[in-house]
Amino acid sequence: MSTAREANDQLWIMPFLGQLTDDCRDFNDDITSNSVTPFTYYASLVQRKDPLANSLLNPFYTFLNHCSDIYLSSHRDSQTGAFLGRRIARTLRSVKITGEERSFVQFLNIFCADNRTLHNYFNNKLLKQFPFVSDPEKTFFRLLDVSSVKYARTNRKLETYAFENLIKIEDALNIFPVHTQDDSILEETLLMSAMNYSVQIGGKRLRPLLMFMVADLYEIELNRILPLARGIEYLHTSSLIFDDLPARDNSDLRRGQAALHKTTINNDISYNLCEGRAQLAAVDLIAISMGLINGGLIRNGFSFESVNRVVGEISLLMHDLCIGQMMDLRAARVGIEEDSKKIDKLDRIAWFKTGKTIEVVMILPVLLAKSPSDEQALELSRIRKLSQLMGIMFQMRDDLLDVEEGAAIGKPAALDIKKNTVTYVSLIGIDGTRERLQQFLAQSLQLVDECWPKGSATIKDVIQYFVTRKT
Amino acid sequence: MSTAREANDQLWIMPFLGQLTDDCRDFNDDITSNSVTPFTYYASLVQRKDPLANSLLNPFYTFLNHCSDIYLSSHRDSQTGAFLGRRIARTLRSVKITGEERSFVQFLNIFCADNRTLHNYFNNKLLKQFPFVSDPEKTFFRLLDVSSVKYARTNRKLETYAFENLIKIEDALNIFPVHTQDDSILEETLLMSAMNYSVQIGGKRLRPLLMFMVADLYEIELNRILPLARGIEYLHTSSLIFDDLPARDNSDLRRGQAALHKTTINNDISYNLCEGRAQLAAVDLIAISMGLINGGLIRNGFSFESVNRVVGEISLLMHDLCIGQMMDLRAARVGIEEDSKKIDKLDRIAWFKTGKTIEVVMILPVLLAKSPSDEQALELSRIRKLSQLMGIMFQMRDDLLDVEEGAAIGKPAALDIKKNTVTYVSLIGIDGTRERLQQFLAQSLQLVDECWPKGSATIKDVIQYFVTRKT
Numbered sequence: 029m030s031t032a033r034e035a036n037d038q039l040w041i042m043p044f045l046g047q048l049t050d051d052c053r054d055f056n057d058d059i060t061s062n063s064v065t066p067f068t069y070y071a072s073l074v075q076r077k078d079p080l081a082n083s084l085l086n087p088f089y090t091f092l093n094h095c096s097d098i099y100l101s102s103h104r105d106s107q108t109g110a111f112l113g114r115r116i117a118r119t120l121r122s123v124k125i126t127g128e129e130r131s132f133v134q135f136l137n138i139f140c141a142d143n144r145t146l147h148n149y150f151n152n153k154l155l156k157q158f159p160f161v162s163d164p165e166k167t168f169f170r171l172l173d174v175s176s177v178k179y180a181r182t183n184r185k186l187e188t189y190a191f192e193n194l195i196k197i198e199d200a201l202n203i204f205p206v207h208t209q210d211d212s213i214l215e216e217t218l219l220m221s222a223m224n225y226s227v228q229i230g231g232k233r234l235r236p237l238l239m240f241m242v243a244d245l246y247e248i249e250l251n252r253i254l255p256l257a258r259g260i261e262y263l264h265t266s267s268l269i270f271d272d273l274p275a276r277d278n279s280d281l282r283r284g285q286a287a288l289h290k291t292t293i294n295n296d297i298s299y300n301l302c303e304g305r306a307q308l309a310a311v312d313l314i315a316i317s318m319g320l321i322n323g324g325l326i327r328n329g330f331s332f333e334s335v336n337r338v339v340g341e342i343s344l345l346m347h348d349l350c351i352g353q354m355m356d357l358r359a360a361r362v363g364i365e366e367d368s369k370k371i372d373k374l375d376r377i378a379w380f381k382t383g384k385t386i387e388v389v390m391i392l393p394v395l396l397a398k399s400p401s402d403e404q405a406l407e408l409s410r411i412r413k414l415s416q417l418m419g420i421m422f423q424m425r426d427d428l429l430d431v432e433e434g435a436a437i438g439k440p441a442a443l444d445i446k447k448n449t450v451t452y453v454s455l456i457g458i459d460g461t462r463e464r465l466q467q468f469l470a471q472s473l474q475l476v477d478e479c480w481p482k483g484s485a486t487i488k489d490v491i492q493y494f495v496t497r498k499t
Numbered sequence: 500m501s502t503a504r505e506a507n508d509q510l511w512i513m514p515f516l517g518q519l520t521d522d523c524r525d526f527n528d529d530i531t532s533n534s535v536t537p538f539t540y541y542a543s544l545v546q547r548k549d550p551l552a553n554s555l556l557n558p559f560y561t562f563l564n565h566c567s568d569i570y571l572s573s574h575r576d577s578q579t580g581a582f583l584g585r586r587i588a589r590t591l592r593s594v595k596i597t598g599e600e601r602s603f604v605q606f607l608n609i610f611c612a613d614n615r616t617l618h619n620y621f622n623n624k625l626l627k628q629f630p631f632v633s634d635p636e637k638t639f640f641r642l643l644d645v646s647s648v649k650y651a652r653t654n655r656k657l658e659t660y661a662f663e664n665l666i667k668i669e670d671a672l673n674i675f676p677v678h679t680q681d682d683s684i685l686e687e688t689l690l691m692s693a694m695n696y697s698v699q700i701g702g703k704r705l706r707p708l709l710m711f712m713v714a715d716l717y718e719i720e721l722n723r724i725l726p727l728a729r730g731i732e733y734l735h736t737s738s739l740i741f742d743d744l745p746a747r748d749n750s751d752l753r754r755g756q757a758a759l760h761k762t763t764i765n766n767d768i769s770y771n772l773c774e775g776r777a778q779l780a781a782v783d784l785i786a787i788s789m790g791l792i793n794g795g796l797i798r799n800g801f802s803f804e805s806v807n808r809v810v811g812e813i814s815l816l817m818h819d820l821c822i823g824q825m826m827d828l829r830a831a832r833v834g835i836e837e838d839s840k841k842i843d844k845l846d847r848i849a850w851f852k853t854g855k856t857i858e859v860v861m862i863l864p865v866l867l868a869k870s871p872s873d874e875q876a877l878e879l880s881r882i883r884k885l886s887q888l889m890g891i892m893f894q895m896r897d898d899l900l901d902v903e904e905g906a907a908i909g910k911p912a913a914l915d916i917k918k919n920t921v922t923y924v925s926l927i928g929i930d931g932t933r934e935r936l937q938q939f940l941a942q943s944l945q946l947v948d949e950c951w952p953k954g955s956a957t958i959k960d961v962i963q964y965f966v967t968r969k970t
Contacts, residue, residue, distance in 0.1 A: 206818055213847075215825035270782065275760075275774035289746075297829070303746035304828045307778070311741065312821040314785055319814030322807060332803035336793060339810055343790030347677055350783040354686035357775045358768070376684075 045098075048091040053119045055135060056127035066090075071138045083485055085185075088139035092116070120150065121158040186489040190237055193250070197236045200254055201227050201261065203316055221293045222309035223316070226265050229283050234490070235260050239389045241486050246397035253393060255324025256338065259317040260389060263342070266313035267349055269306055276357060314346070330396055337395050345388045352380030359449060371455055375420050383419020387412055407479060414475040421468050421494045424461050427451040429498070431458060469495050516569075519562040524590045526606060527598035537561075542609045554956055556656075559610035563587070591621065592629040657960040661708055664721070668707045671725055672698050672732065674787055692764045693780035694787070697736050700754050705961070706731050710860045712957050717868035724864060726795025727809065730788040731860060734813070737784035738820055740777055747828060785817070801867055808866050816859045823851030830920060842926055846891050854890020858883055878950060885946040892939050892965045895932050898922040900969070902929060940966050 051058070051065040058068045066087035073081035095112045102108035124132040133151065140147040203223050205216050236257035243253050272279040272287040280290045289306035292298075297305060321342060325335045355377045390411050431453050452461045472491050476484055522529070522536040529539045537558035544552035566583045573579035595603040604622065611618040674694050676687050707728035714724050743750040743758040751761045760777035763769075768776060792813060796806045826848045861882050902924050923932045943962050947955055 206815065207822075213822060215822050215829065218829075219821055219825055270778055273775075273778065275778060301828055304744075305825065307741055307744065307746060308821045308825050308828070311782070311785070312818055314782070315814050315817035315821060318789060319811060319818065322810045322814060326807060332807050336797060336803050336806060339793045340790060343786050343793060344677065346786035347783055347790065350690055350779045350786060351678075351684060351686050354690055354776065354779050357772055357779070358686065358689075 045091070045094045048087060048094065049115065049119055052088065052091055053122040054126075055123055056131055067139075074138050074141070086139060117154060117158065120154065124155070124158065186237075186486060186493055189241065189486050189489075190233075193237060193240050194233060196250065196254070197233050197240075197257060197261070200258055203227065203262075206319075218296055218305065219309050219312050221296060222288055222305055223262075223265075223313050225291070225293055226269055226282075226288045226309065226313075227262065229285050231264075231283070233261060235264055235385060235389050238386065238487070238490060239393060241484070241490070242390050243393040243397075244486075245480055245484055246393050248393055248397055252328040252330070253325070253396065255320045255328065256392060256396075259321040259324075259342070260385070262313045262317040262320075263346065263349075264385065266310045266317070267353065269310040269313070271353070273303065273306065276353075318342070325396070334396050334399075338392055341388055341392060341395070345384055348380050348384040352377065352382075352384065356381060371452070374423070374450065374452055374455065378420045378423035379416050381419070382422045383416045386418050387415035390415055410475055410479045414472055414479065417468050417472045417475070418491060418494060421465060421472070421491070424452045424465050424468075425495060425497060427453045428458065428461055428465075465495055516562070516565045519558060519565065520586065520590055523559065523562055524593040525597075526594055527602055538610075545609050545612070553954075554959075557610060588625060588629065591625065595626070595629065657708075657957060657964055660712065660957050660960075661704075664708060664711050665704060667721065667725070668704050668711075668728060668732070671729055674698065674733075677790075689767055689776065690780050690783050692767060693759055693776055694733075694736075694784050696762070696764055697740055697753075697759045697780065697784075698733065700756050702735075702754070704732060706735055706856060706860050709857065709958070709961060710864060712955070712961070713861050714864040714868075715957075716951055716955055717864050719864055719868055723799040723801070724796070724867065726791045726799065727863060727867075730792040730795075730813070731856070733784045733788040733791075734817065734820075735856065737781045737788070738824065740781040740784070742824070744774065744777065747824075789813070796867070805867050805870075809863055812859055812863060812866070816855055819851050819855040823848065823853075823855065827852060842923070845894070845921065845923060845926065849891045849894035850887050852890070853893045854887045857889050858886035861886055881946055881950045885943055885950065888939050888943045888946070889962060889965060892936060892943070892962070895923045895936050895939075896966060896968060898924045899929065899932055899936075936966055 048066070051067045054065075055067050055071075057063075058065050059071070070081065070084060070087055073084065095116060099105075099109050099112055120132070123135050127135075132155070136147050136150055140150065203220055205212060205220055207213050207216055239253065239257050239260065240250050243250060268282065269288050271277050272282055273289055280287055282288075285291075287306075288309060289303040292302060318339070322335060322339055325338065326332065330338075359377060391408060394408065394411065430451070452464070456464065469491065473488055476488050476491070480487070519537070522538045525536075526538050526542075528534075529536050530542070533539075541552065541555060541558055544555065566587060570576075570580050570583055591603070594606050598606075603626070607618050607621055611621065674691055676683060676691055678684050678687055710724065710728050710731065711721050714721060739753060740759050742748050743753055744760055751758055753759075756762075758777075759780060760774040763773060789810070793806060793810055796809065797803065801809075830848060862879060865879060865882065901922070923935070927935065940962065944959055947959050947962070951958070
């Protein structure tokens with residue numbers, strides 16, 4: 029199954045890689061003939077010192093990264109490695125042969141400017157091997173692993189990142205019975221179906237994706253923190269099941285499908301049990317999540333001490349989410365009190381409802397990657413501040429979306445969609461909200477640069493998405 | 500506050516201790532005059548080799564234990580110790596002086612038969628000091644701590660045990676806000692009130708008491724596992740809040756008070772928010788419980804590794820409780836399917852609903868007291884078996900109580916109280932259920948002896964209570 033999927037991935041990559049190889053090999057010719065390719069375009073930006081170059085993917089790294097991906101997904105098969113190594117060496121030899129005296133060094137100066145190790149490797153080691161075009165894959169891929177790959181991984185666009193990683197998360201989300209040794213227990217099966225129904229209704233999986241991005245920055249292998257990413261998504265799903273119940277938002281639908289408390293699953297229980305089952309499934313998701321995080325991280329080699337800290341943070345998060353939902357419950361039903369119509373209050377709701385989860389998602393990989401003495405208190409407090417801003421931005425964008433959707437379908441009093449509820453738009457207006465959103469955006473991007481000075485364009489792209497998203 | 504309470508305890512103990520001292524000192528005279536005192540009665544049973552002696556408290560140990568309690572609650576004050584030491588020495592000297600040649604040894608043979616260390620200490624060390632009646636308290640209390648006290652602690656009646664320990668649990672159960680550094684958050688306060696309301700509605704606190712009893716057997720200081728005892732009680736409270744909701748048992752009352760989803764607390768929220776708040780408070784109790792167990796046990800000096808195992812067991816317990824409640828939900832609403840009217844099925848419901856918690860309560864102190872390599876797999880599997888039996892006995896007694904109550908208030912069709920629901924009584928009748936209960940009782944008491952050969956009369960008394968309880 030997963031091998032078939034990997035094979036499919038490679039089918040998709042191959043023509044793209046072929047094109048990149050051609051563009052790289054013909055770089056000098058294309059410069060001469062003024063042809064625009066990813067390589068010549070990137071080179072022209074670098075030479076003009078255009079800041080846009082910093083937010084554009086380096087096509088040479090993309091080329092190397094794809095080669096590396098293929099090599100890694102072949103499980104470092106030596107024949108595949110030799111094939112790819114020869115391809116890279118031949119491509120670079122073309123760059124050297126087709127240009128002038130210093131053209132190869134110039135090429136490296138453009139495309140490996142930020143990676144001295146790789147630059148030196150190509151210029152010293154690999155150059156000498158061009159006459160032989162032998163199989164330099166071993167040293168080569170080792171270098172790729174430690175430098176180029178990391179850069180490529182942490183500076184992709186959200187969409188590219190999601191394309192590669194979402195499948196890892198989706199594939200892992202299905203929940204299986206715990207009691208496998210006994211005969212299967214009917215009631216456990218009923219809970220499993222319910223939990224998986226709600227988990228599979230889907231969502232953007234933004235929380236686990238964001239956690240993966242931070243884990244990449246700290247060079248944690250994604251499979252190792254997968255139990256944590258799954259656990260966080262289950263907690264999120266659990267809170268959505270509770271949100272939809274009659275005593276709360278009373279919503280019959282969730283993402284266009286029947287909410288769990290409004291549906292049987294293949295007629296497995298009588299309809300009058302659905303709400304009770306939904307409540308139990310939501311509690312069970314918490315239980316499964318805690319067990320998975322507590323046990324899975326240990327199995328994946330993290331220390332008992334760091335896992336203890338993680339469980340502590342998760343417990344606190346659950347408490348804070350309850351507070352956030354209590355805020356929401358009061359705000360939705362009774363409105364925020366007139367006399368305290370303060371934007372601070374809205375900010376606090378957004379922080380507890382959305383920001384706290386983002387905080388935990390971004391903090392936990394740091395806690396797992398570093399020993400307690402290592403941690404930069406400054407770094408952690410910056411991440412906490414950033415998460416708070418992201419939570420508020422997410423909510424401001426939500427309020428704007430309500431109005432924009434209302435306007436789009438011609439509703440006159442779009443502001444009244446959430447009756448009796450104070451929103452950012454009702455407090456400071458559409459323009460005020462948009463303006464504040466831009467201020468927070470600038471502040472957040474600044475914080476990302478301070479948290480991760482070596483660059484995390486992917487996380488920046490997530491923040492851009494928070495501000496511009498249409499759903 | 501707690502000092503005032505301790506002072507009160509001592510006031511209560513003093514006359515009792517005075518009487519015990521007199522009865523001990525006059526032992527020989529009372530034997531001669533055929534007076535019945537706790538000492539002469541116990542001695543007559545021992546001399547007749549009456550098995551009843553094994554289930555009766557040894558009055559001499561009770562006397563020593565009270566002295567020890569007073570000494571310990573004086574924080575080992577040396578003057579208090581000297582006073583008590585002199586009292587014990589003088590009392591024993593009276594036993595020696597008033598009787599015949601071997602009367603002191605005979606006294607020790609009766610009252611310290613199962614404690615060689617104490618026997619030797621009195622017969623060798625203390626005897627030599629009688630002429631001086633000096634202050635032998637130090638060695639003496641050290642010996643008491645390691646032997647007599649443990650025996651006395653683990654062989655009391657449930658009522659005595661609860662009298663002493665319930666207050667420790669009740670005093671610790673109140674939940675306080677987590678966010679104390681910020682301004683208090685209104686919504687956190689609303690959740691705190693709700694959680695404390697449900698926690699304070701009370702209950703027998705059987706789970707934490709049982710955990711304390713097992714902890715005593717493994718000589719774990721009770722304060723150290725208090726976070727775990729509290730956490731388990733919170734999880735239990737959480738499940739009761741969910742049980743009462745309209746989609747489940749739809750019960751407006753809990754122990755004669757309004758169920759949480761049917762009440763405001765001093766009009767703190769509008770009535771239409773009560774059910775939503777109850778759901779959030781029930782989830783929050785899980786969060787508070789996990790945080791407390793995970794963090795509190797570490798603060799109390801248990802290892803990260805053992806706490807990790809505890810959190811794993813608790814997560815699994817939560818999952819199993821969901822299964823048990825799902826079983827209950829189906830059984831209550833649709834009845835157990837006709838064709839599978841098997842007693843096995845009822846046993847399994849009782850095991851998941853009640854037995855699993857008992858199991859965790861009795862297993863966790865063992866896990867905390869012993870290193871993984873130490874554990875006797877046999878011991879653990881016996882405890883698991885015992886817990887399963889206890890869960891089933893508890894449920895059988897519940898079913899009998901329903902019928903007995905029905906009969907008491909003159910309801911003709913008491914069997915129909917739980918309409919459409921299969922119970923032990925409906926399956927095997929009143930006499931059949933009583934008989935099976937007695938079989939399980941014998942089996943359980945046997946298992947207790949196998950688990951703890953040095954005696955745990957208190958746990959046996961809990962099991963007796965399971966079988967005979969009237970509420």
